[in-house]
Amino acid sequence: MKAAARQPRATSKGEQTREAILAHALGLATRIGVEGLTIGRLAEDLHMSKSGLFAHFRSKEGLQLEMLRMAGARMVESVVKPALAAPRGEPRVRALFEGWLAWEQSPSLPGGCPFMAASFELDDRPGPVRDFVVQNLKDWLDTLAGAARIAVREGHFRADLDCEQFAHDCQGIGLAFVHASRLMRDPRARERARTAFEALLRAARAPSTTPVPTAPAPPGRRR
Amino acid sequence: MKAAARQPRATSKGEQTREAILAHALGLATRIGVEGLTIGRLAEDLHMSKSGLFAHFRSKEGLQLEMLRMAGARMVESVVKPALAAPRGEPRVRALFEGWLAWEQSPSLPGGCPFMAASFELDDRPGPVRDFVVQNLKDWLDTLAGAARIAVREGHFRADLDCEQFAHDCQGIGLAFVHASRLMRDPRARERARTAFEALLRAARAPSTTPVPTAPAPPGRRR
DNA sequence: GACTGATCCGAACGATCGTACTATTTTTGG
DNA sequence: CCAAAAATAGTACGATCGTTCGGATCAGTC
Numbered sequence: 001m002k003a004a005a006r007q008p009r010a011t012s013k014g015e016q017t018r019e020a021i022l023a024h025a026l027g028l029a030t031r032i033g034v035e036g037l038t039i040g041r042l043a044e045d046l047h048m049s050k051s052g053l054f055a056h057f058r059s060k061e062g063l064q065l066e067m068l069r070m071a072g073a074r075m076v077e078s079v080v081k082p083a084l085a086a087p088r089g090e091p092r093v094r095a096l097f098e099g100w101l102a103w104e105q106s107p108s109l110p111g112g113c114p115f116m117a118a119s120f121e122l123d124d125r126p127g128p129v130r131d132f133v134v135q136n137l138k139d140w141l142d143t144l145a146g147a148a149r150i151a152v153r154e155g156h157f158r159a160d161l162d163c164e165q166f167a168h169d170c171q172g173i174g175l176a177f178v179h180a181s182r183l184m185r186d187p188r189a190r191e192r193a194r195t196a197f198e199a200l201l202r203a204a205r206a207p208s209t210t211p212v213p214t215a216p217a218p219p220g221r222r223r
Numbered sequence: 224m225k226a227a228a229r230q231p232r233a234t235s236k237g238e239q240t241r242e243a244i245l246a247h248a249l250g251l252a253t254r255i256g257v258e259g260l261t262i263g264r265l266a267e268d269l270h271m272s273k274s275g276l277f278a279h280f281r282s283k284e285g286l287q288l289e290m291l292r293m294a295g296a297r298m299v300e301s302v303v304k305p306a307l308a309a310p311r312g313e314p315r316v317r318a319l320f321e322g323w324l325a326w327e328q329s330p331s332l333p334g335g336c337p338f339m340a341a342s343f344e345l346d347d348r349p350g351p352v353r354d355f356v357v358q359n360l361k362d363w364l365d366t367l368a369g370a371a372r373i374a375v376r377e378g379h380f381r382a383d384l385d386c387e388q389f390a391h392d393c394q395g396i397g398l399a400f401v402h403a404s405r406l407m408r409d410p411r412a413r414e415r416a417r418t419a420f421e422a423l424l425r426a427a428r429a430p431s432t433t434p435v436p437t438a439p440a441p442p443g444r445r446r
Numbered sequence: 447g448a449c450t451g452a453t454c455c456g457a458a459c460g461a462t463c464g465t466a467c468t469a470t471t472t473t474t475g476g
Numbered sequence: 477c478c479a480a481a482a483a484t485a486g487t488a489c490g491a492t493c494g495t496t497c498g499g500a501t502c503a504g505t506c
Contacts, residue, residue, distance in 0.1 A: 013473060014483055031347040035259070039464065051465085052484040060464060111347045120343040123405035124254040124334045134406060168415050169422075172399030176391055179398060182346035183357060192391050199392075199426060236503080237453060262494065274496085275454040283494060 030111025089154035253334025312377035364390045
């Protein structure tokens with residue numbers, strides 16, 4: 001928290017309290033929702049005055065946006081970037097999924113990934129906050145689809161795989177994981193998610209791995 | 224509004240306004256959330272006084288619970304019951320899924336299935352409302368798993384299929400559908416959901432599309 | 447037509463919301 | 477160390493929240 005003592009710039013006093021506010025807001029928002037965030041509650045938790053805290057952001061919406069911006073940056077840093085270190089192809093897809101699972105259960109996010117929660121909270125409430133969430137999730141889906149496309153090029157996945165559909169299905173597994181884990185308190189949630197993901201991978205892989213000698217495409221196969 | 228003039232009982236005046244309140248609350252809650260429901264807003268929309276409306280329920284929590292109770296009953300009526308008319312086995316599983324898709328897009332639910340939204344809204348907020356949502360979703364998952372189990376018995380699905388996992392995966396597809404449809408405004412959301420569901424069915428079916436002639440009960444068959 | 451219960455309204459309560467203004471402190475560069 | 481600047485606190489505002497309470501208005505029974 002206070003590693004570097006000799007930093008004349010880069011972290012003015014205001015900057016670091018501002019970051020502390022955002023970090024706490026993030027942890028809070030995962031539990032009570034992005035809209036449920038309250039300046040008063042934040043100030044109380046951080047032993048500040050409402051006005052002193054408020055002065056860091058132009059409005060509540062500003063606070064929400066900056067908080068989500070921080071969450072997005074953290075997610076890229078702790079999920080996407082490390083996954084890029086994994087070998088191209090299926091291993092990287094796996095790394096993305098596993099990284100996301102870990103991110104979802106990160107201790108700094110006691111209520112889980114804020115974007116997942118916001119997906120359902122803001123889906124019918126237009127505004128810049130919603131727009132930001134949509135953009136972030138679109139980027140995430142693109143990342144997944146891109147990794148799948150690479151896996152196709154590497155020969156790990158079927159050549160005719162619909163990569164957007166693959167990303168979509170991954171998202172479904174993730175959402176089901178949150179559902180089972182957070183709401184239903186199912187202790188097997190993680191196991192369930194992994195099972196579903198393995199099945200998805202199996203279906204996405206090149207047909208050679210499955211010892212099916214007959215035609216792999218049943219009638220009516222389209223797109 | 225006054226169709227039946229000769230009804231001495233069964234629908235007293237209070238009962239029908241109470242139902243009107245709940246119906247409107249349901250439509251509202253799907254858009255602004257269960258917690259976002261507001262007595263004032265409801266009263267304004269229905270041209271009533273706050274206190275007059277409030278008198279129908281002991282508390283806001285009471286209103287929320289009764290509203291969800293109505294939603295659950297409607298869902299059973301419009302999804303589960305009709306599906307029971309479908310032939311046992313895979314057709315019934317299909318009917319459940321298709322019925323749920325239609326329910327999710329029902330015009331009386333402008334924001335989609337309230338339980339889906341509540342899943343993420345209340346996952347970290349203990350209380351009777353959360354408990355009710357959990358119970359309802361547990362029942363839904365049991366219905367799905369039960370239908371799958373019947374499909375196994377009918378020989379439509381693999382004998383070693385994990386029916387709870389199947390229900391879990393169905394839920395994931397549903398959640399991804401809501402995600403893609405409501406938040407991302409993806410016009411292909413429905414197509415995506417159907418594609419994912421067909422893949423799930425394909426993986427659940429007996430290993431060869433041709434009916435299995437061998438013993439229908441492999442070792443390890445229980446419950 | 448008076449009585450009775452159900453139904454609804456109006457006004458008010460304390461609390462809390464987001465935000466605006468003005469002081470007062472604290473940090474910072476010279 | 478000092479003045480300028482940044483950061484925080486204090487106070488107050490109009491709105492709205494859930495809830496209470498006493499009184500109107502209505503329906504149905506004798």
